[in-house]
Amino acid sequence: MTSAGPESAPRRTASLQSVELAQAAVMAALCAAIAIIAVVVPFAAGISLLGTVPMGLLAYRYRLRVLLTATVAGGLVAFLIAGMGGFMTVVNCAYIGGLTGIVKRRGRGTPTVVASALVAGALFGAFAVVALTILSRLRHLIFESFTANITGLAAVIARIPNMDDAADRLTRDFATVLRFWPLLIFVIGVVTITWVSLVGWWALSRVMTRLLGVPDVHKLEASRDAGPIAPVPLQLRDVRFRYPSSHRDALGPVSMEVQPGEHLAITGANGSGKTTLMLVLSGREPTSGTVERPGAVGLGRLGGTAVVMQHPESQVLGSRVADDVVWGLPPGTSIDVHRLLSEVGLEGLAERDTGGLSGGELQRLAVAAALAREPSLLIADEVTSMVDQHGRDGLMAVLSGLTRRHRTALVHITHYNNEADAADRTVTLLGNGGAADNVAGTPMVEQADVPEAAVTTVEPQGAPVLELSGVSHVYASGTPWAKTALSGIDFAVHEGDGVLIHGVNGSGKSTLAWIMAGLTVPTVGTCLLDGAPVSDQVGAVALSFQAARLQLMRSRVDAEIASAAGFSVRDRGRVVEALGTVGLDPELATRRIDQLSGGQMRRVVLAGLLARSPRALILDEPLAGLDADSASGLLRLLEDLRRRKRLTVVVISHDFAGLEDLCPRTLHLHGGVLATAPTAAGGLP
Structure with a gap:
């Protein structure tokens, strides 16, 4: 039995998990792209500072080996395209981002950064001294370059009246210091690394504080439970869920059950908590109440829980269709990829590039990848809402008979009447909290x-x-x-x-x-x-995007509407009027964007567009x-x-x-x- 309480520590393994590998690949590609631009484009060196952000987030959220993997991958790509300059830019970004991310993750501050920078600077300085000792020709070349620069500077100073002695003193003093070059190189290394570390910490820590302050409330969390995987039968008792910084429950109280092999439809109005219920069913701990399972949730694991989301682009990771089906499966897992693809209507597309698939084909691929894990519980969250009628019919043909062909329970979240009718049972989330089976007269979207x-x-x-x-x-x-x-x-x-x-x-x-x-x-x-x-x-001409979330650029509803319409966010009356225009409650004005349902996000976009006439x-x-x-x-x-x-x-x-x-x-x-x-x-x- 699982009840509300603190989350347990994530399970650590020696090898990289699929989510860690995916994050490392994305962040490495982003950092490498920034490094290449900084090196190749004239006068763009300052852009390299942006590369510290993905590396910092990687170090904050994941293990050190994930950061090292991203550094190696990004460094090699940058080296192949932009040479040693690109490689060193990625390494510098990884150092600054990694230091900042690790320090913030452990709750430390500037003193820790200074101490770490001094150690890193000492190591760098010692390495530089050893390298220059061995590479004598390189050392002489560097020293001749330094000497030429100092001589040129002294010549400029000598042209200033009464500065001849200063120019001569500069030349002599530099020659003296150069005799003790190991100490000079060591000190330069320590000072440089310490200065770069402090500047990077000052700038990046502020950026990360703002980024980390944006809650990713609808994110699926990796399974943290241990023991045998058995997500069904599932029993929810008086479950409530409230997002951080919110003053009201997003879900509940809800009491319901999911039986093995059952096809269950979840319906309800926008904002009734359907997506939140999906998170609870997939392993998110409720604020109150209990979730009873015979074993672990096993999200994304063999025999556990699989989720197919509304936007399949966020789930497709493989470059080929066949690669995406088996992505993240344990080594040695035997999967009949062609049989799965044939079952979901993608027969003969195993070698197809995933970038060339239509929306309906992407959704079918996501279903195939979910079925490859032989889940005991499959959750489909409004998977037909963004595809055309042909794709919708094809998906329903797959989903409607799924529980007969596989040993899985299917929870299908939907607004459409014919999709709910295909289920064995329907649970409707009520607007005032709670849930009820087969509510008569509940309005549904008609085909x-x-x-x-x-x-x-x-x-x-x-x-x-x-x-x-x-x-x-x-x-x-x-x-x-x-x-x-x-x-x-x-x-x-x-x-x-x-x-x-x-x-x-x-x-x-x-x-x-x-x-x-x-x-x-x-x-x-x-x-x-x-x-x-x-x-x-x-x-x-105002345009409302197909993916409403991509159009929302502010953190709160009132700020988003005011920004889109071009008036002050302090004009509460105009914000309330805009919300009323699209049928939204004025109380949503202070709600964070990421706490809204998909339908509410779409209406907030429309409110901002209409407010600017x-x-x-x-x-x-x-x-x-x-x-x-x-x-x-x-x-x-x-x-x-x-x-x-x-x-x-x-x-x-x-x-x-x-x-x-x-x-x-x-x-x-x-x-x-x-x-x-x-x-x-x-x-x-």
Whole structure:
């Protein structure tokens, strides 16, 4: 039985764990890239200080051997590209970052840094003395260079009136000091290393304090429990969870159970605690209450618990499909990769580059990688919300029969009615805390068929707001890796118009959205806003990203809205008004961004965009992650703004239910081409 209490120390092994290896690889690549830029780009040496940040975070969060692994990997890459200068830059970053990270992790301060720097400086100085003793020719070359510099400086000083004696004294004194060169080199080494260490500590410790102050509250934590792995049957009794610095529970009280081999659907409104429940089921300790299991959680381990998340990009680590399936498995584990790929609909793609997979294919790959661990408990957290209808149907075909083909319990968190209906049982998280089985009348997101290309019969009024003419776009144009995203796009969007753009994953919808927002200049053709290039008017067309979290740049909700809209964060009234516009509680104004659900994040982005009164609004998958009530309320809000204030709205979506009134026009993209060209530009219905 597991109850709320302090976390146990993480289990240490001699070899690097998969998470440690992944972190070392990422941080090494980042540090090496910074070092190469600092060496290769003229007058960019100061950029090398940025390389201390990833190394510092690595030293703070992981073992010393992880930092050493990253240093070796990053140093070799930098050496191959930028030579010895790149290698030494990575080593310097690793030293400063490692010293700062270790000192902060152990709760020490400046005295520890000074002591460590003196020891490191003494070792460096002694090494330099020994090296110069052996390499006599290098020593003479260095000394001749020093002497030439001092002689030149003395010549400059001698030109100053009454400074001849000082110039002669400088030359003689330097010659005398040079006789005791071992002491000189040793002192220079100690002073240099100590000075660099103190400056690095002063700067990097402040950066790390701010970075470490940002809680990664939704992070999956590595399994810390010991003993036999047995995550099910699972029993939650009056479980509550409250995030750090929060004044209210994000979950609970919840009492529920998960039985072996059961397909359980978890539903509930945005903010009801579905993602928090996923964290508790995968091993996070609750604030209060008890979680009873027969054994260890075994997150990511054979026979334990596996999690498939909403954004599969965060789970794909292998460069090939087959590599990703077996990533992190213990050596010697026998896995039939081809059988697993065939089961999830990826037959014949074992050698495929993961970077070329669509969103639906990435989600299927994540499911295959999870099944490779033969989990007793598989948690799927809204895995269908970001993929097109074809990918969604394919994923549900895999998930719906999973418990019959594998000895696993499946917990599927979803907003969709047909996905919940496929489960053996449904648990609904209630907005006022708690959970209930099969709550009658609970609103769910309905599935809808793909709408036909349509236009309104009302003639447009006035000149078009957005006008695209012959727009084509090629990524990496002029290189062997060139890829055409759009070709020959022609249409216009008038004031007050509502347009739905639909297409499968990879059809070019997001590229088109970025061009219409002025964030990307098309390779061919023009995109005009009120008759002028939209790329010269960045900000006039507001764009809500598909991944809302990537658009939130401030730590708190009120600061984010004020920054996006361009007013002072102290203007509480405007913040509350913006939150009310998108149906959010004013109490969320002081909430940290990372404490919000995915749907709440999406609405905060929209609140900031609407508060600055954009000329047009482009929404990339605005309904993804929203519950039925939130989606309905958002659509009513946008419909009202379009009709009453003649707001121009362009929606890119895989979800179509309820969009008829907001978007009377529908455009279909297929392979970067408009499959059905519009015959008129719709106005207000």
